[in-house]
Structures are given as structure tokens and as C-alpha cells.
Amino acid sequence: MPWIGLEGGFSIGNNYQGEIPQVVNTYQLTNNLTRIWGNHTAKFGVDVRQQRYLMTNFGALNGQFSFFGGGPNNIGYTNLVPNYLLGLVDSYYQTGAQTSHFYSNAVYLFAQDSWKITPNVTLNYGLRWELNTPAADRFRRVQSFRAGLASTQFPCRLDPDNPLVGVFGSQDCSPTGPARAVFPLGLGIPGDEGVPDGLFRTYYRAFAPRLGLAWSPPWQSGWLAKLTGGPGNSSVRAGWGMFYNGPIEGLILAQLVPQPPFGISSNITNMFLSTPFLRQDGTIVPNPSNGILNPRRGDPVDYSVFRPILLYGQLPAELRPQYSVQYSLTLQRKLQDDLLVQVGYVGTQGHRLLLTRDINFGNPQTCLDLNRILGPGTCGPFGADNEYFVPAGAIPAGVTLHLPYGPQRTVTGPNNPAIRLVGLRPFSSPFCNPLTGEGCPPDGVPVFASLFERQTAGNSNYHSLQVLVDKRFEEKGIQIQAAYTWSKSIDNASSFENIVNPINPRLSRSLSLFDARHRLVVTFDYRLPKVTGRRWLGGILNNWAVSGIAVYQTGFPIRITSSDDLELMNSFDFELPGQPDLVGRFRTFDPRRNNLYFFDPAAFAPQELGTIGNAPRTICCGPSIHNYDVTLRKNIPINERLRIEFRGEFYNLFNQTQFLNPRGNITEGENFGRVTRARDPRQIQFALKLFF
Template sequence: LAIFNEIFLTSSAVLWRVCVNSGSNSFASPTPRRCFVSCPSYKTLVCLSALLLLGVQLLRAEVTAGVLGTVVDPSGAAVSGATVVLRNPDTGLQRRAKTNESGEYEFLAVPVGEKYSVQAEAKGFEKSVQSGIKLVLNQKYRADFKLVVGAVTETVEVTGATAQVDTTNTQLGDVIENKKMTSLPLNGRSYIDLLGLQAGVVPISSEGAIADRKVSGNGDSGQVSVNGQRESANSFLVNGGDVEESVDNGASIVPTLDSIQEFRLLTNSFNAEYGRFSGAIVNVLTKSGTNEIHGSVYEFLRNEKLDARSYFDQERGDFKRNQFGGTIGAPVVKNKLFFFGDYQGTREVRGVSSGLINVPSVLERSGDFSELTDDFTGTVRGNDDPTVDPNRTNFPFVLTQRLGYTVATDEPYWFPGCTTTDPTTGCVFPGANGPVIPQSAWSPVALATLKFIPTPNIASGGFSTTAEKLNLRDEKFGAKVDFNTAHLGNWSAYYHFDDANFLNPYPEVFAPKVPGFSAVTLSRAQQYQVSNTAILNPNTVNEVRLNYTRFAFLKNKPVGGLGKIEDFGYFRADAAHPLGVLPTNSKYEGVAIITLANTGVEFGLPDGTTGQYNNTYQITDNFSKVTGKHTLKFGGDIRYIQVNERNTYTSNGWFEFDGGETGNDFADFLLGAPDFFNQTSPQLLDSRTKYFGLYGQDTYKARSDLTINYGLRWDTSQPFYDTKNRIQTFVPGVQSKIYPDSPRGFVFPGDPGVPGTLAPTQYNRFAPRLGIAYSPGVSDGLAGKIFGGPGKTSIRVGGGIYYTAIEDLTLFNEVGDAPFGLFWVSPSPVYLEEPYKRRVGQPDPAGNRFPFTIPAPGATGIWAKYLPIAYAPGYNLHNKLPYAEHFNLTIQREIAKSAVLSIGYVGSRGRHLLSTVESNPGDPTKCLATPGCDTFGEDTIYFDSNNLPIAFGTRPYSVTSGRELNKTTGIGSLDFQNNAWESTSANSTYNALQTSLEKNVGNLRLLAAYTWSKSIDNSSGFYDPINPFNPSLSRALSTFDVAHNFVVSYSYDLPFARAAHGVQGKLLSGWTISGITRFNTGFPVTLTEDDDNSLCGCSGADVPNYNGQPIHFLDPRKSGNLFFDPSPFSPEALGTVGNAKRRFFHGPGINNWDLAFHKNTRIGERMALEFRAEFFNLFNHAQFMNPGSVVGEVNGSLGQVTSARDGRIGQMALKLSF
């Protein structure tokens, strides 16, 4: 045995070393190889082999249930030594146990199922049997017996209850089983949409603080807030295996609805066996085969003829969806070997609403701005002195050449009464009624790309359409094999495959929806799993699980808008035009991104094309033992996660027009005068992390009515790192040794004190858990009436500490930054058609920044092309592992047969949560003291009348010490601009009153939940920055706060055919109504202020002023689409911080009814045909999205709603079950 043990240890160690050190996958392009996501590589096989060997030697999320109880005699005295037998005829399972001296017994790790029976017998007593018992995931079912004196040959049988008060478990959460899942109306048929049925769960994602990274063909990755935890803090498991997508922390594997046996959602104070995340634990258990062949075949159909148009749509969009598939389970060897398989295909084509967007009028498209004369406040920028600009590249010279008459520096573009082009007395574009820009003055890019901006098609002057089509093809299948052996335990193997192709006409979620720039997203998700449950003796069980999940996708691969840049008016960078555009990825060459910030129009290829390849290797083990009054559990969880990124962002450039030239953004576009230009190199990242968790836990039955759960977990979650150290951070005053002439303060992994991970790995993180469950057993008097007797009431209190992993999104945010990539932002105004040519000031001495290659460590003389570093995100070297404190006090009471009412207080506190803080903010006092400084002036070099500098911007780390100023030209070196620091400095609090009522016996089955809660934080996620001067100013409602949330799901069997027979009975029988009804307040409105009046340069952290008047809410249907009166809000005074809380009132709520009508017709004894008609938003309520919330926008939409959720939707289906 010692030699055998040593072989296992040595083999597993060698294989694991090969697994983690054999180098990362490399890719020539972001397009996945055909075999890459379907064929195991050498490294994959090595890692799985290592995991198998480690699993045998080592050693967890539970995917089983348990049965426990007490056996007593007629007087209530314990019966010790009684024999208790657990049986399941579906699988042939039979297990025996003996009661202890207290008459107690327990069966551990029992497979979930619906037809269990428990039998108790003892000498001198009749046998007693409880049948029809349903065991659900992670549940301890209580089957108590009071034996009757008599012969053992006599049997007393009762039917087991289907709902019980939980008298032993202090975890909060519930199980949703297959019958409920498949009976409720679901648009898209994903279990993810059922998470919101439970108390404490926000029904949908706010999408306000996370990136948009939808996965799977379902398009929903389950990022919702649970009990105040962040939307990225949930753990998703399938059959106990980790299926997390590691960048945004959503679910990458979503099994088909008909293949799921049930899922359990744990929401607060869960046991020590769960770790790595502080939010909900979502554990999905898939079906297994049984001794009988069973299955289903189905098809669900949607068609626009059953739908109503959404509120803002001008017409009802096309919609056709077919979801078809089936399941089959069967015995291979009766009572021993079982198989279950499933398949689902989805085909969808639908017209997607653009919503209501503002577009230039027909007059404006011709160059006539007589309707917008107030906008034209600008004067011509640039120098018209040929001695200063001998090459005549400044804008006055270019306009003179285009127009054929002289244009001078500082000449007004237009003023009332201007009718002459004289540069001293007139204006650039004279006109009695307003400025008219002739086409001769237009940029060649504007001439070529104006066609991409839609013309108005509604009376208000806006644009809306549903003509653009979304196309989805999704293929899913799964297979599961279960093998029950007498000596080697019960084995289970599972495989899931999901391949999706998704063509989206509007791939940019947060940009206005302009047609013509569709993109495709390709994804493939797979899960491989093997597990073993060994019954070592009736009181001892060991479970080991090996899991491998692979998720690969290519997001937003452009389809529309591709072509040669010359075809769109740009100059290609070559010998003739060295300052033109050089696309950084020739595969995605096409229309650059054009943003008209004030008008509200954006068009061009998608902002980013992302290739991601995610591998998760996992081994878990759990050892359970019942000894006396204690049920002990010990276990461990090891995970190794790889995430490779191959991204293309703004490959052709991104131009933003703010009206900085003429005063009108669209006029600036016609002239080719952007305020902002950005171009980015391809971004490469090979990130890794390791996780180790160990725990011990005891469920102590102190008395028959008192159970204490306590445990301790050790969580070591290594922050992500890049295998090639391509990340950076910012430490003021420190000079890097890796890149010796980098700007002072820019440091890299390998520099003294700089770790390769996003934070030092912390090995001393212990998470205690404690819960107490008290079930008063009193039956008499007033107390008996209150508590109902034994097992009818439970008072539970629980709490603990829960650490959560830092998502890879943080490392993803740093990918491609200097010097490992080039994120170039022009420090001076440039030309649209030739963006490396400045139209104001001296030529850029560094010229075109592309092509680009990553310099080797130690390289010098490389920094000219990077400066100024426009965006330098870094991680705080002192970051800590985020965690949450959970606590709850709940009371459960059985108020009728199989009807349980729960009411309780649930709370949580988040600490050391990750956010971003600007580490290089502008100094408003310095700006106010500098002549000429104004908004967005943090990165400007200011000069005196002698052309000598008086300020190198207003940020504390704008210029590197020792850099020389060019005294001749007055051009200085601004090294750093925005430095977003990734810091674990956020915190949160959550308090809630939660109630629920569950009934699942009889004609009516329902689950109702109401939550009254408040969630407060100073940052709701990575993209919700904290004010750098005073973090307390950012404290406000969470983006996902929903104050009131009521939801009820129900199913009612109509009693039409109780007295009917024959044909009439067939027609009237089998009718069921089911539905989900929801009423909740909306998400908070996040107020922002985009004119930089704070002089901070802190994007996203500025808030407006609020005069304190009560918010006047309006009905958008009666107020010109206004949801609230915007008059109490105004931009803050220059150089000050606004006084408004950034979130203190809520947007439109939800009043929604989803209803399904079912007709089940029996066909023989073993078959049934179901017809169903489902309607979502049955009453066609206008469900508005949050209103505009940016204060100070020109032509802004503050308080105005511009989009709504779907109107009424219909779906029909047929399903054959056997």
C-alpha cells in the first residue's frame, strides 16, 4: 500500500507540473480553430489525467440529498437498534441503517429522486413505511417514525409529505424542480430566468456595472444581484462542477430545460462546503436514466403574428423562433447502468427595435443649419501665420483651400446678421437665416459616410426601425451515464456541448442603434465530468468529482461596414500620406467609429472584437460521517483556470465630435474636425489563476429540537496574472528596472515589490460559518397553537464570512496598455481623413504611431510613441481579497398541509470590494489659477505670452521629472493622463425583510415571495468609479437596488372534467393554467455630469447639483416621454463637486404577467401529448427602461425614456412525453 500510495503521489505531481507549466495556447488570429473547442489537446489530456490521480489520492458542491429522522415507541421513548431501509424502485437503490441510542438515523449522499420510501422496523413493533418521498438537491428530508406495538409482519404505510419546514438547515434558498420549471411560461426556456422567483433575488441584471459578455445561445449568463451582493459574485455549478465564465463571472453552461432534474439557489449563510464566491450558489442537477424508458419530444414556436409592438416601435418587427428537441432516459443494465441524453436546437430570426434615436434633420444633412443657429458659437481654431505653420496644415489654411476664400484664425463660423465672408468683419459660413456649409467644405469622409446616418422617419424628427434582423442558431446536447456498483461505489459521467452562432444587427449595447453594422458572435461551451460516491459504511460516505469546462467565443466579428478605408474617404497611411490611417487588423478593415456626442448618433464597426478561450480544471472531494449526534463533513476544492484573450479594439480608429470647433457636433463632422481620436493595437492576454479551498463542518443535533451547524473554510484565491507579465501599475516616484527609461511611476511585474498578480496572494483567509435551527416541539396550550407542534415551526439564525474571487475582467481592463500595446489618444485636434495630422499647432514629432510591436524587457528609447499615455490603468499593490458578511434570522411555519410560510430579516455587508479610483485626477485649484484653463483641460500644456510654459496640465503626475521642455517650440511632454487605479476600496450594506409562501400539493401549487430591501454602496462594480477626493460622496443606492419586489409563480389544475366522461371528458380534462406575476420598483437612476465642471478629469465619477426639491415623477405616455422633471438638476459650478447623490431615486418599475394555458391528453398508459399557449406581458403593459440621466448634455435626454421592453409576446408548443 505504501508503494502504491507513492506511485500515485509522484505520478499526479509530475502530470500536474506538466499541466500548469507546458505553456499557453497561442493563436494566429482571434478566430477559433475548428478543432480547438472540440478536440482535447495534449495538455488537456495531461491535466485530466493529473486530476484523476489527484482525486484518488486527495480527497465540493453537493449534488445529493439526505434522509434523517427519529424512531420512537408509542410513549415517545427512543427505539435504538431499529432497522431503517431506504429504497428507490427507479434505480434499484436500497440502503440500510441502524438507529443510535437516541433513536436517530441518517442516510448521507442520497441521489435526488421522486419515488423513495423509508421503512422502519424493530422487534415487537409493526413495520412502518413512508412512501412517495421526493428528495431534492442539498435537502435533508425528515422521516420520523412512531412505531406501533405488534408483529413485524404487519405494516403501517403513509404517504410522505412533499413540503416540510426546515428544522435542521440554516442555509437560505430553495429548490426549483423540473415539473415547475417546465410548466411555467419561459421566453427562451432557460432556467436562468427562474432565479428571480426566490426572495432576495433581483429579477434581471442592471447591466449598469458589468461588461456585456453574454454567453451561450440563451444570451443570458445569470448576472443578477442576490441579497445585496454584486452581479458578478454568483457561483454557477452543473452537477457540482464549476461552469463559471471567468471574465465577467456568468454561467457558461446552461443545460436544456427538459434535461434538468432541479436546481438549488442558495442565497445567504450557506455552509462551509461552498466557497470562492460571496453571492448566490446556483447548483443545477441534470436528469439520470432509470429502470424505465422515459423521455420527451417537443417544439416551441414564436411568430410575430402573436406579438404586439413595443411602445416605441413604429411597427411590429418580424419574429420567428423554433425551439425543438427531446430527451431520452433508459436502463442499459437494470438496477446497475443507466443512460440519459438530451438535444435542443434553436433557430431564431427577429426584427430588432432600434429604439428612438436622434438624427440630423434633412436640412442639416444638406449643410443648412438655419434651425440650429444658437449652436454656432465657435471660432476657427489653428494658426494662420505661415511663419509658424510653414506647411500650412492648420485648419484656417485647409478651410481657405476648400472654400476658395480666406479663412482666418478665430474667425466666427456664424453670427446673427452675418452676410459676408470677409475674415475681419464677416464669418466663415454667412447666411441671413443661419449658417450653410457648402459641400466644398466637407471632409471626404463625411461625403462618403453620411449615408450611414439614418434620415428621420417619425414626426418628432427622430428615427426608429425594426427592419434589422437578428439571427440565432444554437445547438445543445448532453449525455449522462450512471453506474451503480457493489464495491466501487456509484459512478457518474456527464458531457454537455453548446454551439451558437449569433448575428446581431446592433452589437454595441450601450451605443445608439444605427443600422448597417451587424456583427456575429460565435461561441462553444463544453463540460466534461466524472464523479464517484463511495458508501464506505452506512455512516460514512466519500464523494469525489473531476470537472473540466471549456468556453470559447469570438464576440462581435464585423459583418456590416467592412471595406477598404479609401472607400470611406480616409487616407491610408503610406508614403504619400504618412499621417493617414493604418488599420491595426486588416481582417476587420472598414468604417471607423464616428460618435456625435451631442446629437446622440454613433456608427461604425463594433468598438471591439473579442476572442476568449476559457479552461477550468477542477477537483473536489467531500468526506461525510455520522457519529453520535454529529454529522461531520470535510473536503477540498482545487481549480486551475486559464483565460486567453485575443482582442481587436478601434482598429480603424474612433472619432468623437463634441462641437468643439463650430459649436455643433454634426457640423464639425461635415467639416472633418473631431475633438477626439483614438486608435488601439491588438490586445493579447494569457491570464491564469489557481484556487484552493479546504473546509470542515459539523451538524450537531444538540437536542431533538435544536441543531447547530458550524464550520470553517480556508479560501485561497490567487488573483489573476498574465503568463508573460504584460500588465502594469502606477507607483508615484518609482523608476522601473524592467523598462529603465519608462515614465517615472510606471512599474511592471519583476520590479522590486511588484507582484505578477493583481494583488498579493493571501494565504490567511479563513471564513467561519455558524447557524442555529430551533424547532419548538410544544403541542399544548397557547404555545402549541403558535408553534403547531413538533416539526411545524423552525426559528433559524445564521451567518458567516464569504470571500469572493476577483474577476478576470480586472486584468482584461489592463490588456494592451503601454508598453504591451498602444492605446493612442490624440492630445491635439486632428483631421478626420488624416488623423495623425494636427489641425491646431505644430506637427506631432512622433508622427504616425502605427505599426506597433511589443518591446522586449530592458528596451530603451521606446517611449516617444506612447506619450502622452492617455489611459494607464493599474492595480493597487495593497489590494485585498474581497469578502462579504452574511447574516439572517428567519421563521418558518407550516400553516396548512404542505404550505409553508417564511418570514425573516436578511442582511449582508461587503468589504474590500473592487472598484476603480482615478489616481491622477486634475487639480481644480491649479486649473482655476491658470489663465486659459477650462473643462477638459487637465492634459493641456499652458503657455504665457512669451510662449513659455506655465503649467503642464493640472494632474499631479503629468510630466516626468528631468524631462526637458523644447524652449523653441514650447512643446512639452505630458506623460500621464487618466490613471484608473483598480482598488479594493469599495464597501456595501444590504438589509431586507423577506417573506415567502410555498404550497405544492393539490390543484394549486404556488411560490410567492416578497422582498423589501435597501442596498447601498460606494461602487456597484468595476465600471462604477469612486470619487478620488472624497469616496463618501460616491455612497448611494446600488445600481441593482430594487426596493420592493413581489413575485408569484403558480400552477392550477382546472377542475372542469371531474364529472365528465368519454369524448367530453377527454376534451375537458387535463387543463392547467400556470404563470409568473411580478410587481417591482425599477433600478435606481444613475446621475452623471459629462461637462467636467469639476475639473477633475474623472470620467464617470462627476455628479450634478440638486436643489433639494422633491422629484416630480411623470407618466411617459402623457408627458412627451418624460419620466421625471429634470429641472431640479443642473451642472455644478466650475471647479466644484456636485451635491447630488449619484443614485437616490428609482426608474420605471415592472408590472408584468406571464401566463400559460396547458392541455394534457393521455395516450394510453405511458404517453401524454401536451399543447400549450404562452403569453408574456399578457396585458401589453409599457415596461419602460431607465430614463436619460446625464446632466448638461447638449440636446440631452435627461429624464426622458427612449426604450421599452417587449410588448405582449405569444408562444405555442406541442410536447409528447413517454
């Protein structure tokens, strides 16, 4: 059955993202050389690899029905069950299936030297060069968007039984043919000019220098010796380095398929549950679903049946690799033979990080102008792929209509002639001239919907103070270690699944979803003292040990979002870019005493129509973590070669309720601000292990 989900309510079905069975093989050849001369230790190395991903992406074969609310026939309740019962779906997504065989090559070279300048000073320096070729599909069944490109790999020709043949009077839908209005101008396929098999150019300038310094203070007398403990009792370490990310992950590659002409990829808005290809305004959307598509090169394809074409995981012509700059300064001091203290600063700057950006989002200003000219409700949420007609003279004098495409981007009333828009996105209908209607799809279905591009345009920064204390009581068999981190991490996308502000990605900059401001971890290990006396008593009571981990951490930031498309962009991938307005002070509660509410939902309000909202992408912070895990173990020797270990492991020992982050989507109605999930309760497990 298809997947059906109500925002803030239930979901049913079993095919939300579809299965992606895959076989991944890595072939590697590596060689290293070490040369020592004098006080230098030099190392050189080469690493050559080929990675292969053989996968079948079944996608959403059965379809996905999503209810967000906010559509033209929305009932108006925060509870979306009435919309579900009436079949008023806000978004329907369906794909086909396809098999791909991606491969990429990599060459890594490095050279480094460890120079012992003096007995207590060591300098490490090196350089690494990385070459990762773009992953290419051996079947060449991938595609990407290049504005203005007219693909020549599969000529566009309407099927003889396509109703549009009678409208155009021809089957020729090439860029110069009578039916060019439905040609996907911009859809590039390997073999087209500027579209290599790997979709983007290889980057050859990934040089990564590294530098490190270790110094042990040598002072033997005076106050400096007292401060450092004398030779060998303290050390100072500093490091700096650049680190590149490897090849693009298989999950991202899987999003390249199946898409036209190798599979259906459609996201239809404002339709019915029983007839997903019939919109609520009566427009019929083509349905090309037909299993795995494998057209031969040069064979004609009827691209009109794929409209509106939704492209996920698109890769630009220039995709430079991600990299980070990491640096640290650490001071270590041995206070006693069994007591060590370490204090350090650790920082990381992330550059060119992978994120998702819709380069074909709906124009909210056009939608607002249409409402002003034709009346409220003419254009609304999830309406970026609809057809709009402005009669001649309908624009009042002095009123301006902003056009998303065409030779003229604004029209100030009174207008003459009439204006026709098929979609409100920059590339909705590439040949459409709104002022004349020439080149506009006659059935009101645009050529392109959202075009989600994976860009290396993200950035992040992380700063932290890290303190470590290690204490041993050897005579008592006790070891205790405590590690504390005070840190802050900021980015504009914590993963490629985060949709950034499509107009200005910098406005998405906020606390990272994984930011943990304070974190204290205490571990201990205690070997219980042996019992002397009777042998049988020692066999029971001896060789026991207990260890544990206690974690205290402040909560993670809460993702604040909205799914009702009040921003009028109709840009839905993993999430929509909309966010509510922050209208009050953000206050948190104890969910146990406030009907499971963790924060006050009244601090937020739906954003003004046509805006993304002023709330930050994330807000600090969710429920904290207080967790205790304990392990009890006993060694049972059998003879010199055999022994048995018994273990009893107790997770969340005190069975504390530890809530996960509350719901941060304002579209979820009464669940907004509530915690609905918790971490695991107490779990106990026992095990026996035989050593031989």
C-alpha cells in the same frame, strides 16, 4: 469604420469596445469526506483549481470619437450635431491589439459540523479558507503603475527618425539620459522590483467562518403552543457567514492589455475628426498604432510615441479580495396543512468591493488659477493634458497658482521666473519642474493621461424584510405562492464600471443601481379539472394546466451624471465623475402625458466649473414594473414510454408599456429626464416537447 458618438444624440460605427475572443478552461480536483458519530455530522473538503484565460483583445482598433460638448471651441448648443459637422471632437480613444494567456491557481479548504444538540435544535458551524493567486500572463505582456518606479525591462531609446532626437541631441531617454523628459517613470512591468507576474501580492488570510442555528419550538400546551402551532409546525432559523469572491473576472483582466509597451492606449482630447492626432490648439500627438506589438525583453523601446499614456484596469501592489458578511433570521409557521407563512430579515455587508478610481485626474484648482491669471478660457473642460505657460510676472501680487507637481506646490505672485506646465495631473510629466522647465516634454505632450486603478475600496450594505406565503388547494389542483421584499441597498459603486469621486470615494455613496425598495412576486399553478364522458372529448380537454408569474416592483434608482468635464478632471473611463447640481425638488411624471419626460430636468443645473456637483450619484427612482407572464400547457400521453407536451407562453400578457430608466446624463440636453427605451412588448411562443 470608427465609432462616433454624440452625447444625447446618434452613434455610428461598430467597434466601440472591440472584440475579445477567448477560451476559458478550468481544471479542478476536489475531494470531500463525511464522518458521522453520535449526534455530529462532520464534513471536510479540499478543492484545487487552475483557471486559464486565452484571449485576444482587439480593443478600439479603429478609434472612438466622442462628442460631449464643453471643449474650447464648443459651438454652445445642447444639440451636438454642429460640433460633429465641424469635426470638433472632445475625446478620441484608440488602442492596439494583443494576445494574453492568463492563469491563476486556487486552493479551497473547509471543515464543518452539524451538531444536533437536541431533537429540535441543530447547530451548524464551520470554517472555510480560500487562496486565490493573482492571474498572471504567461507572455508577461502586462503592466501596472508604481509611482517612482523606473522600469528596466525595456530600455527607453528614441527612434533615429524621431524629431525629438534633434531637440534633445540624444536618443537616450532613460531616467538619467538627456531625453528623460519622455521616460514613463512609474510604469512597471513584471520583472521589475516589486512587480510580480500577477502584479500584486497573494493574500493568505481569507478565512471565512460560518454559523447557523435551527430551532423548532417544542411546546405542546398553553399559549406558546397556540402561537407556534405545536411541535413540528414552526421553526426559527438564524445564520451568519463570511463569503469571499473568487478570482478576478476575465473582463477585468482584458483591460490590462493592450497597453504600452505592448500596444497603444491613447485618449486624446480636443482634436479634429479628420486628424485625430492633431489637437485644436495645434499640438501634434504621436501616433504609434501598428497592430500587435511584441517587443523582446531587453530590446529598447521608444516610449515617447505612446504619449499621453492612458492605463486602464491597473492593479495596485496590494489588492485584498472582496468579501461579504451575510446574516439572516427567519421565522416559519405552518398555519394549516396546506398553508405556510415565512417572515425573515436578511442582510448583507459588502467589504473591499472592486471599483474604479483615477489616481491621475486633472487638478481643477490649477485650471481655475490659470483662468484667473491668464484670462477666462485659458483652461477648460478636457484640458488636463494640454501645455500651459505662465510668463514671468504674469501672476498678480497676492494671487496664488497651485501646481499639480514639482518641488514646490504653490507660487504666489509676482512670479519669477516663468512657469511651464505640461499636463495638469499629478503624474502628467514625472520629471518636469514647472519652475525651471527642466525635464518637461518639449513638444507639449505629457507622458501620462488618466491612470484608472481597480481598487478593492468599495463597500455596500443591504437590509431587507422578506415575507413568503404558500397556499395549496390539493383537491382543486391549485398552488399559489406570494413573496414580498422590502429592502434597501446602498453602495459607493454598483460595479467596477462606476467611476467614483477620485478625491473622496465616500462622497459617491448612494442607493445601489439595483436597489428595489418594494417587490412582490405572485406565482400560481392550476391543473384544470378532468372531463369525464366520451374518450375523444377527454383527449382534447384533459391534462391541461395554466401557470403564471405576476411581478410588481418599484423602479430602480436613476444614475445622475455629466459628461462635459465641468469638474476639470478629464477622467473618462466608462463614465466621468462629474454630476450636476440638484437645485430643486425631484419630481416625476407620467411619460405618456409629458412628452416622454419622467422627471423634471429643471431640478438640476450644470455644476459650477471645477466642482463635481452636489447631486447624488443615484436618485430614487425610475419607472415601476408591472408584468404578467402566463404559460398554458397540455400533456398528451402516447404510451407508457412516450408523451408530448404542448406549451403556449405569453410574456407581458397585457402588452403594457414598461419604461426603462430615463436618461440621467445632463449633457444629453433635451433628452435629459426622458425615457427613450422600454422593456419587451407582449411576446408569444409555442413549443412541442417529446418525452421518452
